[in-house]
Amino acid sequence: MKYTLSVLVENQPGVLSKVSGLFARRGFNIDSLAVGVTEDSRISRMTIVVNGDEHLVEQVEKQLNKLIPVIKVKVLAGDFISSELSLVKVSCTPQYRPEIIQIADLLGARVVDVSLSSMTLQFSDTAQKTETLFALLKPYGIKEIARTGTLAIERGPGVTRKQNA
C-alpha cells in the first residue's frame, strides 16, 4: 500500500541528504519525494510517498522523527488532496494533433508546446490520473516524461503543524 507523508524540516543545507540517506540505509523504498519551502521560509515541506505495510510506515515515521532537523512528520490518512505536475512529450505529426488535443481536453491537460513531430502536455492531478493520461498517450509514442512527484495537503482547516506550536 502507498502512504503519503508530509514532513516539515528545517530549511538548511544537508537536510535532503540526511532524509534520503536514512531511507537508503534502513531499506525503505521511496516512490516519490518532493521538496519546497513553506509559508515560513525557515521551514521546507517534503512530501514523501512510500510503498509498504503499516509496520514499515511506522518505522519510517519514527526514524524520520529522530533526525534533528525534522520538525514534524504526519502520515496523511483519510481526506487529503494530492497532486503532481508532469510534462509529457508525445510523438505527434500534424494529422494526430486533434486526437491528442481531445485526450488533453478530456483529462484537463494543457498543451504547452507543439512542433512538427511532437506535442508537449502539462498536467497536474493525482498520480493515478497522471498514469491514465500516460496510458492514453502511449499508443502515440511518449518521447519523454518529467514529473515532480506527489504534493499533498490535508483537506479542511487542519494543518501539519500548528503555528507557534
Next chain:
Amino acid sequence: MISGAEIMVKCLENEGVSLLFGYPGAAICPFYDRLSQSSIRHILVREEQNAAHAASGYARSCGRPGVCVATSGPGATNLITGLATAYMDSIPIVAITGQVNSELLGRDVFQEADITGACEPFTKHSYLVKDAKELPRIFKEAFHIASTGRPGPVLIDVPIDIQQSGIAEFKYPQQVDIIGYKPRTQGHALQIKRAVQAMSEAKRPLICCGGGVVLAGARKELLSLLEKTQIPAVSTMMGLGVIPLDNESYLGMIGTHGRRPANQALLEADLVILCGARVGDRAICAPDMLGAQAKIIHIDVDPAEIGKNITAHIPIVGDIRLVLGALAEKASARAPQEWIEQVRAYQRDYVPRGEPSEDFVEPRSFVRALSGMMKDDAILTADVGQNQIWSVNNFNVKEGRLLTSGGLGTMGYALPAALGAKLAKPRRQVVAICGDGSFQMSMCELGTLCQNQIDIKIIVMVNGRLGMVREVQDKQYGGRHIGTVLDGNPDFVRLAEAYGIPSALAENNRQAEELARKMLSSSKAFLLVCRVDPDLPSI
C-alpha cells in the same frame, strides 16, 4: 576580536570539559594553538579511533559527554569506527574535526574528506560549520543532543578558515532551542497503569535490563522494582553491571553467548518487561517467537526502538529512570511464588563452566577469581572476541562498571576505553581484559599510557587464535580454519617492558591469580599475559 578557534575552546570550557582526547594535524592547528592557552588537558592518543574509544570510556565512567578531536581527512576518517561504536551503544561523545578551508571544500584538496557525509549513519547529529558566529550555538546544541534523550555521538566539523576568522564578541547561549528535538521524559500515565496491571496478572513475568538502564542511571529504581515485586530479571550485554550477580532475582545475561538460566527463563516467560533494550539479534535471536509467547512491555526513551525489532503490547516512551521509578512506586503484586521457585531452581542447577587448570590459564575461572580480588567499585573493560564472553559471563560487577562494545563489537575497544575510564575516575581500579587479537588492534596506546602515567591494568589472554571467528569456522564451515591463526605474535611481556610497563606471563591459573593480586596491589600500570588453551570455547 576573538577567533573561531578561541571560541571553540571557550565553548568547551563553558561545557565544563576538563579533558579531551585527540591527535593534531594541519587543519585543526588553530584550535590546538588556543587549547595550549587553556586549562583543558589534552591526551595525545596514538591513533584517532582510540580517541573516540577513550572518550567513550570517559563518558561511560563519569556520565558526561567525552570529547575527541582529530584533523581533517585521514584523521577524521580514522575516527569513524570509534564514532560508530559509540553510536551503536548510545554513548555521548562530542567529536571535533578540522576541515580544509571552506572555500576549497569539494575540490579534493590535500587531506579533504566529507566527514559529515561519511558519518551520517553513525552520528546522532553532525554539523559542518560555515560561520564562526554559529560556533557557540552549535557547541551548545552538540553537547545537549549528545547527552539527552537517547545519547549518542555528535560531530562538529570546523574548516580551518572558520577557526582563524574572528568575530566581535563571545557569548555562550544559556539554552538550546531546537524545534525538531524535544525528547520525551515522562512515561504516559495510562501506559504505566496498564503495565502495572499486566505485571500483577502475569504468571511468569520477567524483567530484561538493557543498556538504557545504565545510560539513564536507573539502577536504584530497577533494584527497588525487583525487590518489591521479586520479578526475576535477566540482562543484555549492555545492561550488565546494573544487577549484581548475587541478587537472588537475577539470572544473568541472555543471548547466544549468555547463561542458560537466563535464556531458560526468557523462553518460558509470559510477560517480558524490556527496559532500554533494543532487542538486538545477539540478545534475542527470535523476537517474533518471543512476541508470540509473551506479552511485551517495552520501555525506551527512543520511540523508534519500540516496534522496530519486536511488537510491543504495552509501549512506554520515556526516561527509564522516571518510568521505572513510577513502576516501582505503583507495582504492588509480588511475582507468583511458583515461578520464582522455578527460575531459582534453574539458577541453582547452573554450574558456571571452567575449572582452574595447571596447563593453561583457564580464563572463565580466572575472571571469576579476578572479580573477587577487585575492588567493589572497580571498572572492567572487556574487549571483543572470546575474551569478551569469558569476561562478561564471569565478572561480577558490584558497585563498579563493565564497559564493552556490545552493539558494533569493535575489537581494540578495551585498552583505550580503560584509559578514558581511568582519567574520568582516577581513584578507581581499572582493568582491561583483551585477547591477543583485539589487544594488537590498539596496543599502540601503551604509548599514551606511558606518556601520561595512567595506572591501568591490562590482561591479555593469549591463545594465538582469533578464537571467536575460529568457533564460527568450526561450527558452520566444517572446521576449515583460515585467517584465524595469529602467528607472529610478539612476546607481549617484552613488548610491555619496551614501554617501561611492568609485565609478567602466567601459564596456569595459580600463577595468574598470584600475579593478578600483585598487579592489583601496585599503583603502576601492569600488563599480565595469560596463556590460554587455543581450543577453549567462548562459553
